[in-house]
Amino acid sequence: MPAHLEPESAAAADNARTVMDGSDIGRALTRIAHEILERNKGGSDLVLLGIPSRGVPLAERIAERIASVEGYAVPVGSLDITMYRDDLRMKPARALLPTQIPQGGIDGRTVVLVDDVLFSGRTIRAALDALGDIGRPKAVRLAVLVDRGHRELPIRADFVGKNLPTSLVERVRVRLLGVDDVDAVTILGSEGEGA
């Protein structure tokens, strides 16, 4: 019965505003892939590391696009930052997510961190600490699908899919095929005005 949708999609229908659909996300990732190659002058010595959970499928999609342009695969992996979070002590112990460093490591490579939303910058601060325990990259760059502002640390992204001015009470939600059932970026307002 359509009236009995799961609560989440019912709420989403109420006051969620879609700011990027599947094709918008695809175009943004294609542009980011080209920008990474342009900045790096090719795909040599690149390592893409997605931050779980949604940074990982994004990193894989960017890698696919780089492979189709350059004709060879760049290493892709994941980097869990749970144990490096500055709010680890404030919540119950959390489950760890996968860390998968590609063969060949990160020493002397250009690492591109990939995440879905850049917000306070604290996740990226933790990721930089985690990288330091794994090796010494030649350079670290940051690619994000959405930059929603409100930084609390001096951190910025090198490659941005979409700059999204938000208020602090709004929530940005990224859904990606593979993890979720749809490709979409939505804003959930809490004003109660409806869409």
Added chain:
Amino acid sequence: MKRHLLSAADLSRDDAELVLTTAEELRSLADRPIKKLPALRGRTVVNLFFEDSTRTRISFEAAAKRLSADVINFAAKGSSLSKGESLKDTALTLEAMGADAVVVRHSASGAPHRLAHSGWVRSSVVNAGDGTHEHPTQALLDAFTMWRHLGPKSGGSLDGRRVAIVGDVLHSRVARSNALLLRTLGAEVTLVSPPTLLPVGIESWPVETSYDLDAVLPKADAVMMLRVQRERMHGGFFPTAREYSRRYGLDGRRMALLQDHTIVMHPGPMVRGMEITADVADSDRSVIVEQVTNGVAVRMAVLYLLLGGSQPAVSTEGLPE
């Protein structure tokens, strides 16, 4: 999870699986140049060992240090414990020093329970082996080792896997903790032992029992050999060591009865020639050395899940404290 880890029965299936998946992530740390994570920076873990132990204490120490905790080792020998101090006074001393977790090994069954529920200390208590009662982290590392070897072929679980635990069940805290945990994880446990070495009340355990090793081996997916704990034996439990190893020892002939994928385990310390022969202990099936490696990862997972956050990891089916 509960605040303490005293018994393998404290763990729900969700808790146990969370420990296993966390340990799987932490295991890769051993391959990195910097074998350290910052999760327990500034926390203090006390290893309180009233009974001799090398591998368990070293394993806990390595686990705590790799998580950046401060470790204080407190062994009975050479401390005030050998001068007659009571468990209570020792506990109050540790509390005054601000321990966040106490890892305790004691020859008396129930000592960790007493420590946890007496109100003497506020820290988490982890049982590292109490008398002939329980040794939950050993059961977790054994389950982790089985899960790594047998899990991928059966959809990432131990459901329906058959585990034979062979030998001195009566004096073994490892056997009891394993029986409880493996049951929680869905495996079927068969204890194989001479009648004199099965504990009273075994019929209430969630296991089957057998006196015939040759009949059990062909069906087993994992075989765990236990050490005959002669230091705890005051009386005749079997006629001679030779007769014991002929009936309940794992040798090359018996190893040939096993299925191709079956692994051979031993919690250590081994007595080669008694419960296991050297050719079996050194064979391809033997995962005894890997058990030690996995022990550090599992103990890291336990310490992290108990101490890493503001409270122990919350599992959906966790029992209230």
